[in-house]
Amino acid sequence: MSEDRSTATRVRERNRRGDGRRLQEDLVVAAVRLVESHGHAQVSLRAVAREVGVAPTSVYLHFDDVEGVLAAVMSRGFEELARSTTRAASGVDGPLEELRARMFAYCRFALEHPRLYEFMFRGDLPGPVAREGVDTPGLRSFATLHTLVERVVGAGIGRSHEDSHLLATLVWTSMHGLVLARISRPTFAWAPLEVLVRESIDRLLGVTLDAKGAVNAK
Amino acid sequence: MSEDRSTATRVRERNRRGDGRRLQEDLVVAAVRLVESHGHAQVSLRAVAREVGVAPTSVYLHFDDVEGVLAAVMSRGFEELARSTTRAASGVDGPLEELRARMFAYCRFALEHPRLYEFMFRGDLPGPVAREGVDTPGLRSFATLHTLVERVVGAGIGRSHEDSHLLATLVWTSMHGLVLARISRPTFAWAPLEVLVRESIDRLLGVTLDAKGAVNAK
DNA sequence: TGTACATCAGTGAACGCGCGTTCACTGATGTAC
DNA sequence: TGTACATCAGTGAACGCGCGTTCACTGATGTAC
Numbered sequence: 001m002s003e004d005r006s007t008a009t010r011v012r013e014r015n016r017r018g019d020g021r022r023l024q025e026d027l028v029v030a031a032v033r034l035v036e037s038h039g040h041a042q043v044s045l046r047a048v049a050r051e052v053g054v055a056p057t058s059v060y061l062h063f064d065d066v067e068g069v070l071a072a073v074m075s076r077g078f079e080e081l082a083r084s085t086t087r088a089a090s091g092v093d094g095p096l097e098e099l100r101a102r103m104f105a106y107c108r109f110a111l112e113h114p115r116l117y118e119f120m121f122r123g124d125l126p127g128p129v130a131r132e133g134v135d136t137p138g139l140r141s142f143a144t145l146h147t148l149v150e151r152v153v154g155a156g157i158g159r160s161h162e163d164s165h166l167l168a169t170l171v172w173t174s175m176h177g178l179v180l181a182r183i184s185r186p187t188f189a190w191a192p193l194e195v196l197v198r199e200s201i202d203r204l205l206g207v208t209l210d211a212k213g214a215v216n217a218k
Numbered sequence: 219m220s221e222d223r224s225t226a227t228r229v230r231e232r233n234r235r236g237d238g239r240r241l242q243e244d245l246v247v248a249a250v251r252l253v254e255s256h257g258h259a260q261v262s263l264r265a266v267a268r269e270v271g272v273a274p275t276s277v278y279l280h281f282d283d284v285e286g287v288l289a290a291v292m293s294r295g296f297e298e299l300a301r302s303t304t305r306a307a308s309g310v311d312g313p314l315e316e317l318r319a320r321m322f323a324y325c326r327f328a329l330e331h332p333r334l335y336e337f338m339f340r341g342d343l344p345g346p347v348a349r350e351g352v353d354t355p356g357l358r359s360f361a362t363l364h365t366l367v368e369r370v371v372g373a374g375i376g377r378s379h380e381d382s383h384l385l386a387t388l389v390w391t392s393m394h395g396l397v398l399a400r401i402s403r404p405t406f407a408w409a410p411l412e413v414l415v416r417e418s419i420d421r422l423l424g425v426t427l428d429a430k431g432a433v434n435a436k
Numbered sequence: 437t438g439t440a441c442a443t444c445a446g447t448g449a450a451c452g453c454g455c456g457t458t459c460a461c462t463g464a465t466g467t468a469c
Numbered sequence: 470t471g472t473a474c475a476t477c478a479g480t481g482a483a484c485g486c487g488c489g490t491t492c493a494c495t496g497a498t499g500t501a502c
Contacts, residue, residue: 017465017477039341041259044455055480056456066456114341121402123257123336136403166409170418174388177395184339185354191384200388204421235444235498262488273447274489284489440502447495453488462480469473 012053024062026052028072032116035073040119045069064128071128077113077120078137084109085141095151096207102148103175104197110179111193118183121176145172149205158206167205174200230271242280244270246290250334253291258337263287282346288337289346295331295338296355302327303359313369314425320366321393322415328397329411335397363390367423376424385423392418 015022030051034043045066049056063069088105092098110117120137124130129137146168153162178196181188190196201207233240248269252261263284267274281287306323310316328335338355342348347355364386371380396414399406408414419425 014464014478020478023478045457046455057458057481058479060457061479118341121398123332123402136405138403139406142406165407166413166417169409170392170414170421173395173399173414174392174418175395176399177391177393180339180398181391181394184341185356187354188357188360189383191387195384196387196391199384200392200422203388203424204418206421232445232497238445241445263490264488275448275491276446278490279446438502440500442498442500444498445496447493449492449494451489451491455486455488456484458484459482460480461482463478465475465477467473467475469471 020061023052023054023058027054027059027062027069028076031069031073032076035119036113036116039115040070040073040122043070043073067126068128070126073116074120074126074129074137077116078141080113081106081109081117081120081138082141085144095148095155096157096205099145099148099152099171100198100201102145103171103201104194106175107179107193107197111182114179114183117179121180142168142172152205158208162206170204171201174204238279241270241272241276245272245277245280245287246294249287249291250294253337254331254334257333258288258291258340261288261291285344286346288344291334292338292344292347292355295334296359298331299324299327299335299338299356300359303362313366313373314375314423317363317366317370317389318416318419320363321389321419322412324393325397325411325415329400332397332401336401339394339398360386360390370423376426380424388422389419392422 012026027048031043031048034047034051045059046056048069049059059066059069063072085102085105088101089098092101125136146165149168149171150164152158153160153164153167175197178193178200182190182193230244245266249261249266252265252269263277264274266287267277277284277287281290303320303323306319307316310319343354364383367386367389368382370376371378371382371385393415396411396418400408400411
């Protein structure tokens, strides 16, 4: 174990009494960093401890087990994704423009944190997240998207009498596929991200060329 | 090592002289089976050997290392995906119908072999595949799709003067996102796969209600 | 027809590694009296 | 103001496990003479 410390990237100094919680935050941040740089498969309890400069056993002071750490990383990922899209939506007017801005930010986030994004949508959820039940991560983001699509449809942009849940699903999964495909096949002849995002949205919602012109001119 | 054999699911009998290659095929099949049942992260050289009922060292008779096995699994996956879509395209007439049939088969394959599909599109390719260069796996499938989209556009279905490469990209990534999202979030309120596939394609290509009617009536 | 030999298909033991988790512990620091 | 003590933040050693890979080997079988 002493070898673990000697090869540590940095050695941390002990927190003051009462500040024990700061290690928890440091562990999560380190774990997120490890996922982003090496992919979740390379993230072990020992690697996280090493990154923080702490003994492997110290992780158990704040998490039940290694799955607990991964669950925290996933939550953090969704929080930051939500922050990104919300920031992008501010100062934009009109539902269609907001939808475009949010989705573009969504994709940019995924492409800037590809390993984290992959981890957030991996097939088998970490134990604690899976046990949490129906409110799967990202569901709140989808609700936001759904309402926004409803507003776009309500504003008379695109076809009328549309199933907004279906439309929101199509938009979300398109963005999802777009970024995951770009991540896994970076050498493919990709059109610019902006074009792909805009074309996907406009076509799926049935935004006509007229409506496009109107919105753009506004 | 003797323990390895004692816990083997089955013990294989040695191939006849000249039939050594059969072990290679058995290893690939077993590795595909393991990926499908447990995900690629659980697939180790030793697990594959165990599955076949052979000593771990025997794998080196046919593969350079564990990455070689994974590369073979990936190739096999794309072969089977291509077989599925090709089969679905036979006996279908009209480019739009063929496109729909192919894409539906694509999605069905992914949903029937979710772990394998995830592995086929994972971020970091196995060493041998990555070294192979430009012709990334699945590129031939995309070429088929691209030509098909060109035929659809050429037949006057949807808008005219379209960028077929862009359209094919949008269709592919939409299907990709659809299946990956369904795999990673099985409890989401999904519309039927058939609906999602058809709506995606028709909307992206700009198939009008009139054209739909015409094609469906035919 | 008999036999020596090369080849083929695969084995067995061993290696060092990083892993998750357990258990008993240590030493600084704030607090009650 | 001094001191005993509880609490807090974290450590160190050890465990058993499965892993990829190496090396020297074995035993059956086909073939050349």
